[in-house]
Amino acid sequence: MFEYDKILKSLLNPNLNKQQLAKLIGTQSTQFTSERTKLKNNYSDEDLISAYTSFYFPTNALKLEFLTEHLSEQMKAEISKTHILDIGTGPGTYVFAASELFSDALSFTGVDESKLMIEQANKLNNEYFQNPKIGFSQTLPNVDDAPRTLIFGNSINEMGMPAAFKIIKRYNPKFIICIEPGTKDVFKDLLALRKKLLLIDYKIQYPCMGQGTCPLEGIDDWCHQSIKTSLDFELESLSQVAKLDRKVMPATIHFYALNQIEDKSGKARIIRLKKNVKHAFLWDVCDENNKSVTLEVPKKLFKKKVVKQLEEISSGICVRYTIDKELENSTVRVKTIEVEGVE
Numbered sequence: 518m519f520e521y522d523k524i525l526k527s528l529l530n531p532n533l534n535k536q537q538l539a540k541l542i543g544t545q546s547t548q549f550t551s552e553r554t555k556l557k558n559n560y561s562d563e564d565l566i567s568a569y570t571s572f573y574f575p576t577n578a579l580k581l582e583f584l585t586e587h588l589s590e591q592m593k594a595e596i597s598k599t600h601i602l603d604i605g606t607g608p609g610t611y612v613f614a615a616s617e618l619f620s621d622a623l624s625f626t627g628v629d630e631s632k633l634m635i636e637q638a639n640k641l642n643n644e645y646f647q648n649p650k651i652g653f654s655q656t657l658p659n660v661d662d663a664p665r666t667l668i669f670g671n672s673i674n675e676m677g678m679p680a681a682f683k684i685i686k687r688y689n690p691k692f693i694i695c696i697e698p699g700t701k702d703v704f705k706d707l708l709a710l711r712k713k714l715l716l717i718d719y720k721i722q723y724p725c726m727g728q729g730t731c732p733l734e735g736i737d738d739w740c741h742q743s744i745k746t747s748l749d750f751e752l753e754s755l756s757q758v759a760k761l762d763r764k765v766m767p768a769t770i771h772f773y774a775l776n777q778i779e780d781k782s783g784k785a786r787i788i789r790l791k792k793n794v795k796h797a798f799l800w801d802v803c804d805e806n807n808k809s810v811t812l813e814v815p816k817k818l819f820k821k822k823v824v825k826q827l828e829e830i831s832s833g834i835c836v837r838y839t840i841d842k843e844l845e846n847s848t849v850r851v852k853t854i855e856v857e858g859v860e
Contacts, residue, residue: 518582518617519575520645521749527644528567529637539759541568546761560631570608570637575752576763577670578614580696583744584770585618586858587723587833589779596692597621599664604628604684605672609638609653611696615668616648623663627653657684665690673697678706682713691775693719699741699767707771708734714773723772724788724833725807726781732809740788740803741769742833770833781805784835797850798827802836811848812838818854826859834858 525531533541541564560566585593597619603611606627616625625648627638638653667690673681674697685693693714697703708731711721720728724740733740744766748756756763782805791799791811798814816824834857841852 518578518614521575521752523645524575524641525571525751527641528570529563529633529640530567533564533567533571535755535758537564538568538571538755541565542572542755542759542761545569545573546759560634563633566608566631566633566637570641572752572755572759572761572763574608574610576746576748576766577610577696579746580744580766580768580770581611581614581668581670581694582618583742583746583768583831583833584694584696584723584772587835588772592722592774592777592779593619595774595777596666598623599666599691600624600626601666601668602626602628602658602688602690603668603670604657604681605670605675606638606653607631607634607670609641609651611668611670611694612638612651612653613641613646615666616646616651622650622666625651626658627651628655628657629653630655657687660687666692666694668694668696670696671698673706673710674703678710682710685714686717689775693771693773695769695771697769699743699769701737701739703769704733704739704741707769711771718776719773720776720778721771721773722777722779723770724786724803726784726786726803726805727807728778729807732803732807739769741767743767743790743831744833745829745831781835783837785810785838786835787830787832790830790832793828800836809847811846812836812854813844813848813850814838814854815850818851823859827856830856830859 600623601615606612606629609627612625612627629635635653635655642651665688669681785802785804787800788803789801800812802812803809836854836856838851838854840849842850
């Protein structure tokens with residue numbers, strides 16, 4: 518999505534070499550998982566912010582691109598008529614991604630409490646993107662009647678669901694995008710937010726196929742997307758040195774529209790790619806009635822070229838299928854199937 522060499526030149530500390538960046542990224546990765554109490558260290562050190570920007574900024578941005586691939590052209594056009602506000606923007610991750618994906622939007626604003634993150638975001642805009650519609654601040658903008666799209670990118674995970682809901686109530690946006698880590702705990706938070714939003718006239722457009730109760734509610738399971746992508750050569754090299762894979766990224770992505778709903782009749786969404794057996798793919802899907810079922814998809818239905826494509830798909834995409842036979846344990850063998858983006 519971005520020109521990686523220009524990102525590296527626009528870091529707060531552009532003199533860090535690959536080994537130094539990889540070491541700092543390793544420190545951050547530990548903080549994101551087992552040492553979350555040390556996370557604030559990320560926001561007060563130029564080198565750590567530079568490392569984050571070199572690695573997580575360009576890869577996290579791909580998650581918004583993934584979402585837009587699953588939105589209708591009409592929905593994308595509607596988002597482009599709003600002011601886009603990124604809460605917890607970091608170095609401007611989803612501001613810059615949105616500016617590429619919704620270039621006609623009225624404005625793009627990123628908010629982050631970290632002064633150095635805002636400095637990094639401004640440096641990226643001044644030296645690389647140079648977009649006059651982009652701005653950054655440490656404080657939330659004033660409330661007005663302007664149409665807005667709110668983006669929460671890895672920020673509900675930090676601020677908590679109640680704080681995020683308070684911001685939503687404050688701005689009453691037309692659209693809400695949540696892009697959070699693909700973990701069980703985060704899913705529970707987003708499920709709680711989903712309940713609250715459905716009560717105030719928001720309709721979930723992605724990933725849910727219906728507006729009813731989530732089939733995973735109350736059980737020890739969760740729904741997330743697994744995003745498979747290719748990386749710039751230098752970025753892939755950095756990930757290898759850091760020993761962190763960003764070619765497959767789990768994420769929990771939800772998208773809401775105020776008083777709008779799109780027809781998804783006859784469709785189901787893959788919520789988990791299970792281990793394949795020799796003769797078939799095994800996919801957990803959620804259908805238009807919010808019912809979870811496992812599909813056994815015989816590989817003999819496809820040409821070899823298509824089988825290879827299906828081996829590389831991401832969870833979170835839509836399918837249409839007909840049933841050949843009902844099996845045990847809420848599993849069905851499909852007779853025919855159409856997979857979004859695969860021909």
